[in-house]
Amino acid sequence: MTPLSAEHGMLLCAGLFLIGLVGVLVRRNLIFVLLSIEIMLNAAGLMLVLAGARWRQADGQVMFLFVLAVAAAEVAAGLGLVLAIHRRFRTLDANAASSMKG
Amino acid sequence: MLTFYMAGAVAVVAAAMAVSRRSPMHALLYLLVMLLATAVVLLLLGAQFAAALEVILYAGAIMVLFVFVIMTLGLGPRGGRQEYPVRGRDWIGPVALAAVLLAEWVYLTGSPGPRTLAVAEVSPRAVGASMFGPYLLGVELASMLLLAGLVGAIRLARPDSRSTGILALRAVPPVGQGRQGPAADAPDVPDAPHAPDAHVSSNAHGQALGAPYGDGRGTHGQDARATHGRDAHATPEEDAS
Numbered sequence: 367m368t369p370l371s372a373e374h375g376m377l378l379c380a381g382l383f384l385i386g387l388v389g390v391l392v393r394r395n396l397i398f399v400l401l402s403i404e405i406m407l408n409a410a411g412l413m414l415v416l417a418g419a420r421w422r423q424a425d426g427q428v429m430f431l432f433v434l435a436v437a438a439a440e441v442a443a444g445l446g447l448v449l450a451i452h453r454r455f456r457t458l459d460a461n462a463a464s465s466m467k468g
Numbered sequence: 469m470l471t472f473y474m475a476g477a478v479a480v481v482a483a484a485m486a487v488s489r490r491s492p493m494h495a496l497l498y499l500l501v502m503l504l505a506t507a508v509v510l511l512l513l514g515a516q517f518a519a520a521l522e523v524i525l526y527a528g529a530i531m532v533l534f535v536f537v538i539m540t541l542g543l544g545p546r547g548g549r550q551e552y553p554v555r556g557r558d559w560i561g562p563v564a565l566a567a568v569l570l571a572e573w574v575y576l577t578g579s580p581g582p583r584t585l586a587v588a589e590v591s592p593r594a595v596g597a598s599m600f601g602p603y604l605l606g607v608e609l610a611s612m613l614l615l616a617g618l619v620g621a622i623r624l625a626r627p628d629s630r631s632t633g634i635l636a637l638r639a640v641p642p643v644g645q646g647r648q649g650p651a652a653d654a655p656d657v658p659d660a661p662h663a664p665d666a667h668v669s670s671n672a673h674g675q676a677l678g679a680p681y682g683d684g685r686g687t688h689g690q691d692a693r694a695t696h697g698r699d700a701h702a703t704p705e706e707d708a709s
Contacts, residue, residue, distance in 0.1 A: 370469070370472055370512070370513070374472070374473075374476075375472075375509075375513075378476040378479065378480070378509070381480050382479060382480060382483055382502075382506075385480065385483040385484050385487060386483065386487070388487065389486075389487030392487075393487065395492070397492045397495075397534070397537070397538065398487060398492070398495060400534075401486060401487070401492075401495060401496070401499055401534070402487050404499065404526075404530065405483050405486065405487070405499070405502065408502070408503065408506055408526065411518075411522075412506055412509060412510065415510055415513055415515045415518050416513060418515070418590060419513045419514055419515065419589070419590065422590065423590070424590050424594040424595045424597070424598040424599075425598060425603075426515075426590070427515050427517060427518050427590060427595045428595060428598050428599050428603050428606070430515070430518050430521075431518075431521065431595075431599065431610075432606060432610055434521060434522075434525055434526070435610040435611075435613060435614055436610075436613065437526070437530065438525065438529065438530060438614060438617065439613045439614050439616065439617025439618075440617070441530050441533055441534070442533065442617045442618065442620070442621040443617050443620040443621050443624065445533055445534070445536075445537045445621070445625070446620060446621040446622075446623070446624030446625035447624050448537060448541075449537060449540065449541070449624070449625040450624050450625065452541050453627065458541070
């Protein structure tokens with residue numbers, strides 16, 4: 367097969383990242399916010415592997431594994447926060463927690 | 469080359485559907501398809517190890533966490549009724565996208581010759597050698613991060629005790645607000661389901677704050693919003709945004 371042009375792979379990663387970013391900014395449900403963060407982390411990891419394949423280095427996949435560990439830790443703590451917020455406010459609306467400040 | 473574009477299109481479509489669904493479970497189905505599409509792209513890039521980990525960790529472990537939380541909170545399309553029959557056409561979209569990925573995978577495994585689009589694929593052996601060579605400190609730090617995430621999740625999600633103290637901080641009345649005392653403006657909160665976490669904020673002021681959200685429906689009526697805004701120092705503009 368012909369080698370993949372790096373630009374198209376970067377375009378895919380940028381598109382996925384953009385969708386996740388829009389999801390974080392638009393959605394109010396905290397579950398969807400976490401889900402969008404997952405999409406963004408996934409796009410970043412895909413970009414790392416793409417760069418690793420482009421320059422034929424193993425570093426990209428190592429970084430991808432680190433991103434995977436970060437995503438796992440983030441989603442565990444984030445879902446714990448979601449449970450606590452749901453128990454406290456009886457809703458998952460992100461606006462409900464806006465009064466935490468101060 | 470076509471395989472990459474197909475997998476990429478499936479990933480983008482599934483991601484767009486995931487962030488735009490109303491039901492969290494439907495969104496999770498699409499997110500699962502997006503992760504599988506990403507795994508196919510990784511496979512095409514010659515990163516078999518990363519593709520396998522993507523399926524095992526993302527589509528396996530992290531997805532199970534999401535499903536656990538959604539089931540715990542009863543956020544499904546018909547929350548509370550677990551065993552409803554599969555109706556409607558909710559499953560057709562994810563299944564169709566996954567069928568595209570399956571066809572692609574069958575084609576990739578069956579086709580002779582090089583199966584990747586990379587110039588030179590990076591073998592898992594090289595990844596392992598690099599990970600436990602120059603990146604050994606990073607691996608240790610990642611394990612510490614996972615441990616911290618584990619402890620944090622246990623601490624935050626524990627229902628008993630005052631583990632939600634971080635969120636109960638808001639119940640402290642602000643200084644100089646001219647409040648007559650916590651008990652003066654505390655209405656009788658009659659809902660029994662709210663009673664089990666009454667100890668989270670032992671003063672009645674916290675109950676008054678929690679009352680607008682304590683009806684189980686998360687209403688955002690005008691009166692609830694006004695009460696909430698006045699008590700918690702949140703300006704209505706910020707709430708309405």
